[in-house]
Amino acid sequence: MPGRGGGPVVSLEGVRVDYPGVRGPVLEVDMLRLEGPGLVALTGPNGGGKTTLLRLLAGILTVFYNARVEGTVRVCGVDPVGEPGKIVGRAALLAQDPKTQVVTATPLLEASLYWVLNGSPPDVAVGRAWRVLDMLGLKSYWDRHVSTLSSGLLERAALAGVLSMDPCLLLLDEPLSFLDQPSSRRVLEILEEQARERLIIAATHDPRLTSIADTVLVVDKTVRTPDRPLTQALHSTVGMPGATASGGGEVLVAVEGLSVSYPGASRPVVAGASLEARAGEITVLWGPNGSGKTSILRALAGGGLAVRGRVSVKGRRVYVPADPLLVFSRGRPCDEPGWESPPAWASHLSCKPLLSMSGGELRLAALALALQSGARVVLLDEPTTGLDPWNKARVVSALRDIAGRGAAVLAASHDPVLRSVAGRVYCVGDGRVWEC
Amino acid sequence: MGVLDWFLSNAEAALTGEQGGLSVASPEALALSLAAYWVVIGVAGLRGLLLGLPYVAALLALRGLKGSGPILWAVGLSTLTVAVLVALVNPYRPLTGAWLYYLGTVTLRVFEYSLSGLLVLVGLGPHGAQRITARLGRRVHDPLLVFYRSTPQLLADTGEALLAQGLLGKGAHEAVTGVTLESLRRIEYMRASFYVRGGELPGRRTPLPPGLVSGGEPGFRGAAVSIVLVVLSLLPLAQLL
Numbered sequence: 001m002p003g004r005g006g007g008p009v010v011s012l013e014g015v016r017v018d019y020p021g022v023r024g025p026v027l028e029v030d031m032l033r034l035e036g037p038g039l040v041a042l043t044g045p046n047g048g049g050k051t052t053l054l055r056l057l058a059g060i061l062t063v064f065y066n067a068r069v070e071g072t073v074r075v076c077g078v079d080p081v082g083e084p085g086k087i088v089g090r091a092a093l094l095a096q097d098p099k100t101q102v103v104t105a106t107p108l109l110e111a112s113l114y115w116v117l118n119g120s121p122p123d124v125a126v127g128r129a130w131r132v133l134d135m136l137g138l139k140s141y142w143d144r145h146v147s148t149l150s151s152g153l154l155e156r157a158a159l160a161g162v163l164s165m166d167p168c169l170l171l172l173d174e175p176l177s178f179l180d181q182p183s184s185r186r187v188l189e190i191l192e193e194q195a196r197e198r199l200i201i202a203a204t205h206d207p208r209l210t211s212i213a214d215t216v217l218v219v220d221k222t223v224r225t226p227d228r229p230l231t232q233a234l235h236s237t238v239g240m241p242g243a244t245a246s247g248g249g250e251v252l253v254a255v256e257g258l259s260v261s262y263p264g265a266s267r268p269v270v271a272g273a274s275l276e277a278r279a280g281e282i283t284v285l286w287g288p289n290g291s292g293k294t295s296i297l298r299a300l301a302g303g304g305l306a307v308r309g310r311v312s313v314k315g316r317r318v319y320v321p322a323d324p325l326l327v328f329s330r331g332r333p334c335d336e337p338g339w340e341s342p343p344a345w346a347s348h349l350s351c352k353p354l355l356s357m358s359g360g361e362l363r364l365a366a367l368a369l370a371l372q373s374g375a376r377v378v379l380l381d382e383p384t385t386g387l388d389p390w391n392k393a394r395v396v397s398a399l400r401d402i403a404g405r406g407a408a409v410l411a412a413s414h415d416p417v418l419r420s421v422a423g424r425v426y427c428v429g430d431g432r433v434w435e436c
Numbered sequence: 437m438g439v440l441d442w443f444l445s446n447a448e449a450a451l452t453g454e455q456g457g458l459s460v461a462s463p464e465a466l467a468l469s470l471a472a473y474w475v476v477i478g479v480a481g482l483r484g485l486l487l488g489l490p491y492v493a494a495l496l497a498l499r500g501l502k503g504s505g506p507i508l509w510a511v512g513l514s515t516l517t518v519a520v521l522v523a524l525v526n527p528y529r530p531l532t533g534a535w536l537y538y539l540g541t542v543t544l545r546v547f548e549y550s551l552s553g554l555l556v557l558v559g560l561g562p563h564g565a566q567r568i569t570a571r572l573g574r575r576v577h578d579p580l581l582v583f584y585r586s587t588p589q590l591l592a593d594t595g596e597a598l599l600a601q602g603l604l605g606k607g608a609h610e611a612v613t614g615v616t617l618e619s620l621r622r623i624e625y626m627r628a629s630f631y632v633r634g635g636e637l638p639g640r641r642t643p644l645p646p647g648l649v650s651g652g653e654p655g656f657r658g659a660a661v662s663i664v665l666v667v668l669s670l671l672p673l674a675q676l677l
Binding site (some may be wrong): 055058059063064088089091092093095097099100101102103113114117118161162165298301302303316317318319320321323325326327328329330331337338354355369370373375 | 593595596597598599600601602603604605606610611613614615617618621622625626628629630631632633634
C-alpha cells in the first residue's frame with residue numbers, strides 16, 4: 001500500500017471541488033503530494049476548505065455532500081472519488097466534535113465497530129479493540145457509557161474507533177478544540193507516537209499541534225505553504241488587545257454560595273461558589289473539562305438543576321451555549337428574529353444556511369446573534385472554540401467593545417488567549433471556585 | 437483465556453452494576469448484538485421487515501436470559517416499528533446488515549429528539565421529561581438502558597436551547613427547532629463516522645426538511661414526521677402499560 005511501501009500516500013492534481021448551490025469552487029488544488037509517515041497540519045481561515053479537503057480524502061465528499069469533484073485524487077493507492085467504497089479502511093476520519101464521532105454506546109464497542117462491520121469474528125474484533133484501548137489508557141473505561149465520559153475521555157474513545165482500523169491515513173478535524181490542557185497534552189503525545197507509523201493530516205488552529213507537525217499547509221480555497229504572517233498569527237494573538245480593566249464597573253453578576261447538583265450525583269459539581277462580573281470587564285471561568293464551568297453559566301442564565309445559593313443578575317442576559325446551533329430557530333441567520341445589524345466579521349454569513357457552515361462559522365454566527373441583542377450580561381460557553389486566529393481576534397475585540405459600552409462578559413473557557421485578555425479570572429476545579 | 441471468556445467471567449458483576457453501571461456492554465448483550473449483526477449481514481439484500489427480525493430475536497433471547505417480562509417486548513416492537521418506518525422512507529437501497537446498526541443509532545436519536553420536542557410542546561419541560569424517562573428507564577432491561585442512558589445529552593440540549601432562546605425572547609417551539617438543527621448536524625457527522633468504518637450507506641444524503649435549510653418557517657415538518665414516528669412506535673408500549 002502506498003505510504004508504507006513507498007510513493008505518496010496522498011496525491012492531488014488539478015482538483016476542483018464545487019458544492020451544489022454555492023457559487024464558485026470551494027477548493028482548488030493544482031498539485032499536492034504527501035508522503036508518510038508523519039504529521040501534516042492544515043491551517044487557514046474558517047470556511048477556507050480544511051474540512052472539505054479532509055472529507056475529500058476520506059471518500060465521503062461525493063457520497064454524502066453531493067459535491068462535484070474534478071481532477072485526479074489518489075489516497076493510499078485508490079481513488080476516493082471514483083471508488084469511494086475502496087477507501088474505507090484505508091483512510092479514517094475523526095470529526096471535530098467527539099459527540100458526533102462516537103456512534104456506539106461504549107469505548108469497547110466503538111473500538112471494535114470497524115472489525116465487526118467488516119466480518120471479523122467477535123473475539124478478533126474485541127481483541128483488536130482491546131489493544132487500542134490499552135494504548136490510549138481506556139482499559140478501565142471499556143464498559144462506561146459514552147454519555148458518562150468527560151470530553152477528554154470521549155475524544156480518546158473516538159480516537160480508538162479510528163486507530164483500531166490501523167489506517168494508512170489518519171484524518172483529524174481540529175482534534176484539540178474541545179479539550180482542556182491536560183487532555184490536549186495526552187492527545188498530542190498519542191499523535192506524536194502515531195505519526196511515526198502512518199501519515200496523519202490534522203486540520204487545526206492550535207499552535208501546539210502545528211509546532212509538532214512535520215509539515216504545515218494553509219488551506220484557503222487552495223492549498224499552499226504558510227507565509228510569515230500566518231506563522232506569527234498561529235503563535236500570537238494577531239494584535240490582540242491587552243486585558244480589560246479590572247474592578248472599575250458596576251457589579252452586574254453577583255454569586256454567593258452557589259451549589260449546583262445533578263440528579264443521582266453523589267456530590268455537587270460546584271459547591272459554595274462565589275464570584276462576580278462587572279460592567280466593562282471580561283471575566284473568564286477557567287478550568288478543565290467537567291469542572292463545572294458550564295453549570296455556573298447555566299445557573300446564571302436562569303437554568304440548571306438543583307441550584308442553591310444567591311445569584312443576582314442585573315439587566316438583560318444573553319447566553320450562547322457550547323453547541324452554537326442551539327441559539328437558532330431558523331435555517332439561516334438572516335431569517336432569525338434579532339438579526340438586524342450583524343458585526344462586519346459575521347455579515348458574510350447572514351444568508352448562508354446554518355447546516356452548510358463550518359464549526360467556526362457557526363460559532364461566529366451564534367456570537368453575532370447574541371451580541372446584537374443589546375444584553376448587559378453576556379454569558380458565553382467556550383466562545384473561541386474552532387475559530388481561526390483572525391476571527392478569534394475579531395471576536396475578542398468585539399467582546400471588549402461591548403464590555404466598553406457597559407456590558408459584563410462572562411465566558412467559560414480553556415483558551416489561554418481569552419484568559420490573557422480577561423480583567424478577572426476565576427479558576428474552577430474540584431467543586432470549588434477561586435479568583436486566580 | 438479469551439476475551440469473550442473474560443467477559444462471561446465478569447457477567448455477574450456487570451449485570452448487577454458493580455462495574456459502574458454497565459449497560460449494553462454486558463457479556464450476553466454484546467454477544468447477542470454481534471450475533472445479530474452476523475445474521476443480518478448474512479441476509480444482506482433483504483429489506484423491510486427482515487431488518488428488524490434479528491433485533492427481535494436478540495431481544496427474545498435476552499428475555500429468556502433475564503425474564504424481564506413484557507416491557508422488553510414493548511420496547512422491541514417500538515424499535516422495530518420505528519426501524520421499519522425509517523427504512524421505508526429512507527433513500528438508501530439496498531439495506532444491508534450495517535443498516536441495522538445505523539438505524540438503531542439514528543432511530544435512537546430521532547426518538548430522543550422527537551420525544552423531547554413532544555414533551556416541550558405539551559409544556560412539560562426538561563425537568564418533567566427527565567422524571568418520565570428515569571421512570572421508564574428503571575423499568576427497561578439492562579441492555580436497553582442505552583435508550584435511557586443517551587437521553588441526558590438530549591435533555592441537556594433541550595435545556596440549553598430553552599435557556600438560550602428564552603433569553604433571546606423566543607419560545608419553546610423555537611427551541612425545538614434549535615434542538616432539531618443540532619440533531620441533524622450530529623446525525624450527519626454520525627453517518628459519516630459510520631460510513632468511514634465500513635458501514636454501508638450508498639447513495640445520496642438524506643433530504644433535510646426544507647424549512648431547516650432554506651429559511652422561512654422553522655422545521656416543523658421535520659419535527660412533525662419525527663413525532664409521528666415516535667407516537668406510532670409507542671403504541672405497543674401504551675397497550676401493555
